[in-house]
Amino acid sequence: MLNCGAAIASVPPCKTQSIQCLPLCVFRVMGYADAQEGAFSRTAFRSTEKAYKRYTHVSSAKSRNQHSRRAQVPATDVSKVLDFKKLGEDGEYNIEGVSRVEGSGWPVYTIDKHPGFYFIPEALNKAEQLYWATECLTTFPQPPNRTNHNAMYGPIANLWAAFQENKILVEVASGKQERDLISNSAETRSVDEKISDSIESVRAEVSDDITVVEKNRFHDNGITTSGGDGGNSWEFRDCSTDFLKTSSAKTVSSETLVRKLRWATVGIQFDWSKRAYNEALPFQEIPPKLADLARRLAKPAMENEDFKAEAAIVNFYGPDDMLGGHVDDMEADMSKPIVSISLGCKAIFLLGGTTRDEPPAAMFVRSGDVVLMAGPARHCFHGVPRIFSEAKESELPDFTSMSDVDGIQPRSIVKYLESSRINVNIRQVH
Numbered sequence: 001m002l003n004c005g006a007a008i009a010s011v012p013p014c015k016t017q018s019i020q021c022l023p024l025c026v027f028r029v030m031g032y033a034d035a036q037e038g039a040f041s042r043t044a045f046r047s048t049e050k051a052y053k054r055y056t057h058v059s060s061a062k063s064r065n066q067h068s069r070r071a072q073v074p075a076t077d078v079s080k081v082l083d084f085k086k087l088g089e090d091g092e093y094n095i096e097g098v099s100r101v102e103g104s105g106w107p108v109y110t111i112d113k114h115p116g117f118y119f120i121p122e123a124l125n126k127a128e129q130l131y132w133a134t135e136c137l138t139t140f141p142q143p144p145n146r147t148n149h150n151a152m153y154g155p156i157a158n159l160w161a162a163f164q165e166n167k168i169l170v171e172v173a174s175g176k177q178e179r180d181l182i183s184n185s186a187e188t189r190s191v192d193e194k195i196s197d198s199i200e201s202v203r204a205e206v207s208d209d210i211t212v213v214e215k216n217r218f219h220d221n222g223i224t225t226s227g228g229d230g231g232n233s234w235e236f237r238d239c240s241t242d243f244l245k246t247s248s249a250k251t252v253s254s255e256t257l258v259r260k261l262r263w264a265t266v267g268i269q270f271d272w273s274k275r276a277y278n279e280a281l282p283f284q285e286i287p288p289k290l291a292d293l294a295r296r297l298a299k300p301a302m303e304n305e306d307f308k309a310e311a312a313i314v315n316f317y318g319p320d321d322m323l324g325g326h327v328d329d330m331e332a333d334m335s336k337p338i339v340s341i342s343l344g345c346k347a348i349f350l351l352g353g354t355t356r357d358e359p360p361a362a363m364f365v366r367s368g369d370v371v372l373m374a375g376p377a378r379h380c381f382h383g384v385p386r387i388f389s390e391a392k393e394s395e396l397p398d399f400t401s402m403s404d405v406d407g408i409q410p411r412s413i414v415k416y417l418e419s420s421r422i423n424v425n426i427r428q429v430h
Contacts, residue, residue, distance in 0.1 A: 043356035045325045049385040052076060052348045052362060054320060076386070081348060082363035084109050084121045101300055108300045111361065114351060116337075116375030118300045119363070123370040124341065126397045133343045134413050135290075136422045140314050141264045144282040148262045153234045156257070163254040164412060167236040171250040258416075259318065266290075266312040268429050275330060277311065277429055286312060286426070294339045294426040301337040301374040309339075310429040317347070317421040319389035325356060325381045328373070331429055337374035339426040343367050344417040345387050345394040352381040366395055367417070389419045 054076075086093040087100075088107050101108040101118070109119045124132070141147050143155035150156075153169065162169070236254065269281040286294075291309040298307035315323065328338055342365045349371065352360030360381070365371065373382070388394050399414045 044359040045350070045352045045356040045381055045383075048350060048360050048362065049322070049325065049383065052078070052081075052350075052386045053322065054386050078348070078362075078364075080362065082361060084119050084363065084369075085366065088121060105296075105299075111351070114361075114377050114380060116301065116373060116377030117351060117380075118337075118372035118374075120297065120300070120370040120372070121366070122368050123297060124343075124368040126368075126399060126402065129343055129368050129397065130399055130402050130410055130413060132290075132341065132424065133417055133422055134410075135287075136264075136314050136316075136343065136424065137258075137413060137416065139287075140266050140312075141261065144269075144284060145264050145266050146269055146281070147264045149257060149260075153252075153257075156234070158236075159254060159257055159261070162236045163258045165254075166239055167254050168239055169234050169252045169254060169257060170237045170247070172233045172235050261316050262321075263316065264314045266314065267309070268311040270311065270313065270330070277330065286310060290424075290426065297339050297341075297370050298337050298372060301372045307337065307339065308428045308430075309426045312424055312426045315423040315425070317344075317384070317387050317423070319387055319419055321387060323384035323423075325350065325352065325360075325383040327379060327381055328425075328427075329378070331427055333428070333430070334378040335375050336428040337372045338378070340371040340373070341424040341426070342369045342371075343422040343424070345389050345396060345419070345421045347384050347388065347421050348386040350381075350383050350385060351377075354379050354381070356381055367397055384423075387421050389421075391418070394418065 082095055082098070083093070084095075084098075087095065087098070087109065097112040099110050099112060101110060106120045106123050109121075111117050111119075138160045141156070141159055143157055147156070149159075156169070267283060267286040268277050268279055269283050270276070271278040271281070285291075286309040290312065294309040295307045301307075317323075344367055346364055346366045349363050349365045350360040351363070352358050358381075360383075365384075373380070396414075396417060399410055399417075402410045402414075
């Protein structure tokens with residue numbers, strides 16, 4: 001699997017018309033890179049993406065005697081972006097072709113030309129937003145759930161806790177490499193034997209209630225073993241340990257891992273290389289509290305039956321990340337809705353037609369907003385070209401008065417949300 005933090009330009013373009021065949025991390029959070037445009041650059045959907053994309057100033061020094069230059073980029077025109085929040089606040093603000101669904105616990109809006117699409121502004125209050133943001137960062141990336149980091153590091157336990165403690169993930173040699181290192185010196189032998197003993201101790205203590213595949217193991221202290229390259233394991237260490245001062249082992253900071261966290265799959269696991277659910281992979285059922293929330297939120301799209309949450313994909317966006325135009329077509333029954341919850345910074349959501357040639361509608365999505373896509377809307381291209389991470393534009397709720405969530409101080413979670421967006425997509429697989 002590709003490293004989501006790496007440059008995307010080296011990824012060969014997909015040979016089919018649809019970008020759907022590419023794994024999620026190819027897109028820069030699932031947003032395809034400019035270098036990978038091809039025919040897409042000529043479509044109405046791609047043109048709209050470019051119009052709302054976040055551009056950054058680029059500085060370049062011509063010589064020692066000249067000042068650096070900055071490319072001047074015009075401000076983004078958002079005058080045509082639909083704003084459902086205003087519908088509830090401003091009686092004079094109307095959106096042509098938008099209707100309100102009566103009889104729901106929240107104000108629910110539909111778009112006439114997109115049957116099966118529902119928008120629920122402010123469906124989650126501030127306490128609920130903070131709770132689910134905390135779950136997304138602390139619980140949902142936990143093994144056996146998989147993240148974009150699995151391919152390189154194996155399953156990583158307690159990443160957020162390690163981040164709060166400023167720990168470093170260290171590659172611990174195993175097998176032949178470990179034996180070679182041990183033979184170097186008595187001092188090295190002593191260190192490596194302790195590491196090996198520690199790993200074996202962890203392996204013996206791993207809980208039996210989770211099925212293990214590909215010889216992957218994990219434990220509460222963050223030690224992992226992987227069936228990947230070299231069979232090496234990774235272990236969280238304190239920055240001040242003598243081991244880090246003397247070791248030449250590969251390391252990566254927990255801060256970097258959090259910053260480059262791009263997705264986590266919850267419930268039935270999804271195989272991005274095959275674009276299919278893989279129920280042979282170990283998984284735990286969707287948490288009951290999340291399943292109940294999804295069932296209630298899905299009611300406008302499923303009046304006569306209950307939504308059964310079986311899988312969820314959590315997307316983590318940084319300031320420059322985007323979600324390229326795509327269609328979610330992996331579930332067996334496309335009539336069932338996808339329940340999409342937004343947390344963190346404001347973003348622009350695009351909803352197009354069944355081809356990229358149809359101009360998409362652009363709308364703001366804010367923290368606490370929920371989007372439902374069911375029936376015909378499931379076949380529509382959609383994406384997120386822009387995150388507003390600047391303080392004056394993010395429209396993040398004021399969480400300063402919020403109390404701890406399960407012992408976790410909200411300040412660290414809020415600090416993350418101040419420059420990020422989290423999107424939870426809950427799905428019924430069968």
